[in-house]
Amino acid sequence: MKxxxxxxITRLEGHGKIHLFVNDDGSLANCYxxxxxxxxxxxxxxxxxxxxxxxxxxxxxxxCPDAHxxxxxxxxxxxxxxxxxxxxxxxRNLVYNAFFAGDHATHFYALGGxxxxxxxxxxxxxxxxxxxxxxxxxxxxxxVIAQRAAGQRIIEIIGGxxxxxxxxxxxxxxxxxxxxxxxxxxxxxxxxxxxxKFTIQVLNDVVLANKAYVDMILSDAYAHQTYNMGLxxxxxxxxxxxxxxxxVGPDGKEHAKYEPxxxxxxVAEHVEPYSYLKxxxxxxxxxxxxxxxxxxxxxxxxxxxxxxxSDGMATPLAQAEYERFYKTLTGDASGKTxxxxxxxxxxxxxxxxxxxxxxxxxxxxxxxITSDKIHNPPQGIVGEGVGIVEAPRxxxxxHYKTDQNGFVTExxxxxxxxxxxxxxxxxxxxxxxxxxxxxxxxxxxxLNRIEMAFRAYDPxxxxxxxxxxxxxxxxxxxxxxxxxxxxxxxxRNC
Amino acid sequence: MPELLKPLLVLCLxxxxxxxxxxxxxxxxxMAKEAETSRHVDVIFAPVAGFSLLDLLAGRRKALIVDTxxxxxxxxGTLHSFAADVLVPSHHLTSSHQISLPTALxxxxxxxxxxPEHLDILAVEAQDLETLSEELTPSVRAAVxxxxxxxxxxxxxxxxxxxxxxx
Numbered sequence: 242m243k244x245x246x247x248x249x250i251t252r253l254e255g256h257g258k259i260h261l262f263v264n265d266d267g268s269l270a271n272c273y274x275x276x277x278x279x280x281x282x283x284x285x286x287x288x289x290x291x292x293x294x295x296x297x298x299x300x301x302x303x304x305c306p307d308a309h310x311x312x313x314x315x316x317x318x319x320x321x322x323x324x325x326x327x328x329x330x331x332x333r334n335l336v337y338n339a340f341f342a343g344d345h346a347t348h349f350y351a352l353g354g355x356x357x358x359x360x361x362x363x364x365x366x367x368x369x370x371x372x373x374x375x376x377x378x379x380x381x382x383x384x385v386i387a388q389r390a391a392g393q394r395i396i397e398i399i400g401g402x403x404x405x406x407x408x409x410x411x412x413x414x415x416x417x418x419x420x421x422x423x424x425x426x427x428x429x430x431x432x433x434x435x436x437x438k439f440t441i442q443v444l445n446d447v448v449l450a451n452k453a454y455v456d457m458i459l460s461d462a463y464a465h466q467t468y469n470m471g472l473x474x475x476x477x478x479x480x481x482x483x484x485x486x487x488x489v490g491p492d493g494k495e496h497a498k499y500e501p502x503x504x505x506x507x508v509a510e511h512v513e514p515y516s517y518l519k520x521x522x523x524x525x526x527x528x529x530x531x532x533x534x535x536x537x538x539x540x541x542x543x544x545x546x547x548x549x550x551s552d553g554m555a556t557p558l559a560q561a562e563y564e565r566f567y568k569t570l571t572g573d574a575s576g577k578t579x580x581x582x583x584x585x586x587x588x589x590x591x592x593x594x595x596x597x598x599x600x601x602x603x604x605x606x607x608x609x610i611t612s613d614k615i616h617n618p619p620q621g622i623v624g625e626g627v628g629i630v631e632a633p634r635x636x637x638x639x640h641y642k643t644d645q646n647g648f649v650t651e652x653x654x655x656x657x658x659x660x661x662x663x664x665x666x667x668x669x670x671x672x673x674x675x676x677x678x679x680x681x682x683x684x685x686x687x688l689n690r691i692e693m694a695f696r697a698y699d700p701x702x703x704x705x706x707x708x709x710x711x712x713x714x715x716x717x718x719x720x721x722x723x724x725x726x727x728x729x730x731x732x733r734n735c
Numbered sequence: 736m737p738e739l740l741k742p743l744l745v746l747c748l749x750x751x752x753x754x755x756x757x758x759x760x761x762x763x764x765x766m767a768k769e770a771e772t773s774r775h776v777d778v779i780f781a782p783v784a785g786f787s788l789l790d791l792l793a794g795r796r797k798a799l800i801v802d803t804x805x806x807x808x809x810x811x812g813t814l815h816s817f818a819a820d821v822l823v824p825s826h827h828l829t830s831s832h833q834i835s836l837p838t839a840l841x842x843x844x845x846x847x848x849x850x851p852e853h854l855d856i857l858a859v860e861a862q863d864l865e866t867l868s869e870e871l872t873p874s875v876r877a878a879v880x881x882x883x884x885x886x887x888x889x890x891x892x893x894x895x896x897x898x899x900x901x902x
Contacts (some may be wrong), residue, residue, distance in 0.1 A: 279867055285867035300753075300782055352788070369838060371838065387863065
């Protein structure tokens with residue numbers, strides 16, 4: 242057994258591990274990954290006023306606090322049977338799009354982008370945002386910082402606090418927006434739209450202009466024919482804050498379109514004996530294992546799947562990019578033919594980024610957001626509610642049952658990343674199959690190619706903990722399939 | 736012009752609802768009063784990581800980060816104190832969802848922000864970072880008072896002469 246010594250101060254426990262079981266002939270027998278996950282949400286929630294969940298669940302995830310705020314607030318609206326005034330819905334939409342615009346920008350430039358801008362085989366020391374800035378220019382770095390700041394300022398104006406919003410309450414919002422604040426948000430929205438256009442240009446010049454990268458995106462090693470899930474509005478356009486959940490099969494046929502409250506009729510969770518991870522799947526199709534195809538209940542919920550379930554984008558520049566995305570990858574601009582290439586998720590994220598920026602500007606210009614009527618006090622109590630939004634990394638569900646005083650008695654969460662546990666496992670396996678060969682040493686380059694398969698999903702495992710060093714260490718453990726012995730270990734950030 | 740920031744920052748990271756990740760917030764709560772009256776040091780609690788660290792650290796001369804860590808080599812509650820440059824080899828930068836502290840610092844420098852000339856870390860060895868709870872585990876809770884002493888020492892050692900004598 243080969244072991245690698247790691248500097249004790251940087252060696253961290255509780256990090257992500259990918260286990261690969263390799264046969265004697267070098268082929269892959271099995272693969273699974275382990276990540277730290279939070280425990281005890283139900284116990285934690287029980288006995289708390291349901292309206293408090295929107296404030297406190299922002300702490301569950303350091304990456305998408307706004308998503309938890311909105312999903313919990315929508316669930317609390319439903320618990321109280323509250324009807325929101327139009328201005329409150331508009332404010333929530335606006336702040337949520339501003340959040341998306343910042344989050345997607347971070348992922349593209351800091352996390353996903355480096356593989357394309359710097360190249361998948363670039364040394365780790367260059368394959369990061371510093372490498373992106375070195376290649377695209379310092380201006381790009383400054384624009385990313387400004388984009389994040391713009392998003393945070395809008396969250397501060399509407400959400401009351403910079404990072405963790407607090408103003409969505411059952412029946413509406415608790416903070417009005419002034420005319421001056423509206424004017425400021427319009428300016429920020431204009432800046433965001435320019436940033437969206439700039440990002441499309443970067444994507445063009447650096448990624449799409451390089452045939453090798455386009456080939457990599459389309460390669461079989463990173464493709465999966467699964468079902469897709471995402472929220473859509475009344476016109477089947479992508480919507481992050483509200484709408485119905487639409488599920489479309491790998492063949493492009495609609496499998497379901499349902500109200501958030503009915504989610505348990507459509508989604509169930511599979512548990513594997515070797516892992517505490519849950520693998521959600523489509524109940525009506527059934528769990529058939531980690532396999533592709535219309536007969537397998539595996540689905541993904543990601544930027545790519547949101548485009549796949551929609552008939553387009555609700556804003557012009559994003560719609561144009563949507564059409565170019567499908568035209569380039571399938572030959573059919575309508576979007577009716579599914580894109581299955583996992584790495585295309587990065588491009589889908591740019592389409593969504595453009596939409597989030599345009600929607601922010603559009604909604605900031607709507608004078609109704611300065612209305613005084615932003616809250617309808619709830620009149621009664623239903624005692625159960627489901628709230629679903631799209632988190633940047635997938636469909637996020639909060640479900641609460643309460644007593645007659647609104648205190649939580651039962652709680653259930655399906656977070657964005659959890660939806661993708663099965664497709665992530667499959668993507669890792671597929672990527673590994675192509676790379677792990679008998680007698681070939683496992684290098685950091687190979688680890689990165691495998692890591693790319695799941696980085697596309699922008700997962701945030703155990704993201705609630707911010708303990709040092711602030712990024713998830715990842716270990717690749719190679720086992721002998723027969724004996725289970727560890728034959729090699731490659732480690733990153735640990 | 737934004738008002739001039741105090742030169743020293745004690746940045747307490749963590750999360751109040753995830754067991755031992757509440758260590759940073761606990762230290763920040765204890766330090767809040769004395770920091771308020773100091774002209775030299777801010778003590779901030781922030782449940783953030785990655786890029787947000789850049790926002791918070793820019794403009795400070797020196798900073799101390801208070802956080803949790805899991806080395807697996809020490810008993811829970813053990814305090815680790817070290818300079819930030821030994822934390823993570825700075826070339827290990829690829830991440831699943833965030834940029835690391837060294838990356839945030841380096842990016843800030845390259846973009847022309849005034850980043851701290853020196854960064855120290857005070858981290859407690861955590862026992863539980865997975866259970867949603869507002870309580871620290873007993874050994875980590877017991878480390879808070881020692882951590883407060885070390886934070887105050889750090890403030891003193893970094894050349895700050897407190898003008899008030901509020902302690």
